[in-house]
Amino acid sequence: MKKKYAIFATIIIANLISICVYSQSVIFTQNFESVWTTPNTLSPSWSGTTVPSNNQWHKNSYTTGWSSSGGSYSPAGANSTASSARFHSFDAANNSIGEIITPAIDFSPYSNNKRLVFYLTNASGTDKIDVYLSLDGGASYGLSVGTYVLSGTGYWSLYSVDLGNINSSNVKIKFTATSDFGTSDTGIDEIFVYDAIPLTGVKSIDAFGDYTTFKSAIEDLNKHGVGTGGITFNVTPNQTFTENLPILSVSGTELNPVIFQKSGSGNNPVIKPTGGSGTADYGFALVGADYITIDGIDININSGNAVEYGF
Ligand SMILES: [Ca+2]
Numbered sequence: 177m178k179k180k181y182a183i184f185a186t187i188i189i190a191n192l193i194s195i196c197v198y199s200q201s202v203i204f205t206q207n208f209e210s211v212w213t214t215p216n217t218l219s220p221s222w223s224g225t226t227v228p229s230n231n232q233w234h235k236n237s238y239t240t241g242w243s244s245s246g247g248s249y250s251p252a253g254a255n256s257t258a259s260s261a262r263f264h265s266f267d268a269a270n271n272s273i274g275e276i277i278t279p280a281i282d283f284s285p286y287s288n289n290k291r292l293v294f295y296l297t298n299a300s301g302t303d304k305i306d307v308y309l310s311l312d313g314g315a316s317y318g319l320s321v322g323t324y325v326l327s328g329t330g331y332w333s334l335y336s337v338d339l340g341n342i343n344s345s346n347v348k349i350k351f352t353a354t355s356d357f358g359t360s361d362t363g364i365d366e367i368f369v370y371d372a373i374p375l376t377g378v379k380s381i382d383a384f385g386d387y388t389t390f391k392s393a394i395e396d397l398n399k400h401g402v403g404t405g406g407i408t409f410n411v412t413p414n415q416t417f418t419e420n421l422p423i424l425s426v427s428g429t430e431l432n433p434v435i436f437q438k439s440g441s442g443n444n445p446v447i448k449p450t451g452g453s454g455t456a457d458y459g460f461a462l463v464g465a466d467y468i469t470i471d472g473i474d475i476n477i478n479s480g481n482a483v484e485y486g487f
């Protein structure tokens with residue numbers, strides 16, 4: 177009998193896990209981990225600025241062709257990976273730009289809103305990254321769909337951009353860096369384009385819930401976006417979540433809000449970040465995210481003094 181119970185329990189757990197996986201298709205991805213130097217040597221090939229040479233994006237470890245190998249750049253890749261695409265603002269003239277452009281991507285087989293998710297780093301200064309979209313293979317680009325000025329040592333931040341429900345078979349995405357001629361280079365990594373089924377309804381954040389951590393809930397929200405009627409995350413009271421959270425960079429709307437709330441009676445759930453070497457570590461951070469409600473959830477540093485901001 178014991179064995180039977182064990183199998184039964186396994187099936188229940190498997191079912192719970194399958195409920196937690198909101199299916200979505202990856203349309204395009206690039207993690208910059210392969211052997212490459214300049215964008216045209218990626219596979220499939222990327223393109224972008226080639227002159228002046230200081231304005232050409234490179235693999236982070238390939239500094240040949242730039243005036244110097246100066247400029248701080250660490251960690252070398254997002255999510256503890258070894259490599260990324262780097263823009264050399266240490267030597268690129270102030271306010272000059274450098275473009276790096278994806279190969280053509282076919283959006284036509286996918287029916288949902290498309291969502292670009294990527295990581296960005298910039299240890300200091302005011303380097304800027306803009307994201308542009310072309311529906312005609314790079315012949316023309318629209319207005320910037322996202323502008324990012326990040327500054328903080330020691331980390332990569334995840335960003336999520338709704339590209340809309342476009343169905344072109346010849347899409348290119350262009351990242352344009354604007355140099356601050358400062359002491360640190362800027363870079364991008366872990367690029368994903370999803371056919372994103374937005375999150376809706378009510379999900380739980382709980383040791384046995386839809387999401388067992390705030391981190392996994394926010395990562396999923398950043399990948400999927402918010403759908404009709406919004407999304408509510410109910411958090412069970414009396415729980416402690418010892419974790420550093422990614423930035424929430426998905427926006428709700430008035431009709432489709434994002435809500436994180438304590439559900440039921442008891443002590444407020446507590447998020448306990450430890451922080452790191454960054455100068456802007458936080459408990460819960462929003463970038464470009466409106467119509468977000470956080471109700472009955474506390475932040476309390478886990479240990480040390482490396483967390484500079486609560487909410
Ligand atoms: Ca990488």
Ligand SMILES: [Ca+2]
Pocket residue numbers: 265298299300301302303356358359360361362
């Ligand atoms: Ca910089």
